[in-house]
Amino acid sequence: MITRRTIVGALALTLMSVTPLVASASEGVTLKVSVVHATKNGTDTDPALANIQGSLSKVFGGYTSFKQLDKAELRLTAQKGGQVSLPNGKTAVFAYKGKSGRQHQIKLTIPQSRVDVDLRAPARKMFYQAGMKHAGGILILALYLKE
Secondary structure (H helix, E strand, O other), X not given: OOOHHHHHHHHHHHHHHHHHHHHHHHHOEEEEEEEEEEEOOOOOEOHHHOOOHHHHHHHOOOOOEEEEEEEEEEEEOOOOOEEEEOOOOOXXXXXXXXXXXXXXXXXXXXXXXXXXXXXXXXXXXXXXXXXXXXXXXXXXXXXXXXX
């Protein structure tokens, strides 16, 4: 016979088994953002970018000079996003969309430039979003996720 006590007990067990999933999804990630200006003039690389200079040169082969203009560290959760002011007067807005397997899902929007992209990346791996023209070169967002 099913009693109210049985139903309440089953509901409590179900909620206890679901709660860790909800908590881990809302914990989010820390996003490190470096705003980099890349140009085809010169061969200077900012010492602040020494640890990723090889990667920048490889990924953005046509560009020979890289300078870090700004950096930020944002704590993103499902409830709280973050933003970074760009040197061209625009704002990059980041939202955390959760984790699927090993891949974290981040939404990047720059409303003034009609940028609206979904990014997927594992933690502890550098990835880039680039292309906006700026001062004779381009802006690169060097992104790194920490759990």
